[in-house]
Amino acid sequence: MNYLVAVLPDRIQAEAAYVALEKEGLPMSQVAILGKGYKSADEYGLIDPNEQAGKQAKLMATWLVPFGFVAGVAFSLSTGLDTFAWAGEWGNHFIGGLLGAGSGAMGSAFVGGGTGLIFGSGDALPYRNRLKLGKYLIVVNGDESLTRKATLILRRFDPENIQGYADYSQM
Structure with missing residues (x-):
């Protein structure tokens, strides 16, 4: 076609x-x-490039957030940092995982949403602007x-x- x-x-x-x-x-x-x-x-x-960017960000978040959590826990385990003394050993690892998951969420929003908005629209955005x-x-x-x-x-x-x-x- x-x-x-x-x-x-x-x-x-x-x-x-x-x-x-x-x-x-x-x-x-x-x-x-x-x-x-x-x-x-x-x-x-x-x-609509904004809609496509949102879909791309959600798609990336489905694997970046869990990967970030695992990476955060792994980093905490490998370094043995005691950043949050009040949380205890396993609490520190869990907080490390949450921080990693947050980083994954930010990455999906910036990379998935940002590049989806800039590069994912093809010629649709110029045509929408002309309309x-x-x-x-x-x-x-x-x-x-x-x-x-x-x-x-x-x-x-x-x-x-x-x-x-x-x-x-x-x-």
């Missing part, structure tokens, strides 16, 4: 491009307009010949950006 995304500056051009695609015989079930008065990014399924600025997106999905035909038609409308994508997960 291939996708073609064209960014148009206003609603009039987006509607004109949509009509041109319809006149050329493209199946309109495979063409969508995103923008004010049409589908939103969420309705179309354009990923917030009042721009419109024309999205065509289908086989390569359909997206190639749509590219030729959409170029007539001088889009701000036109980009093709191949979704190999559907194959």
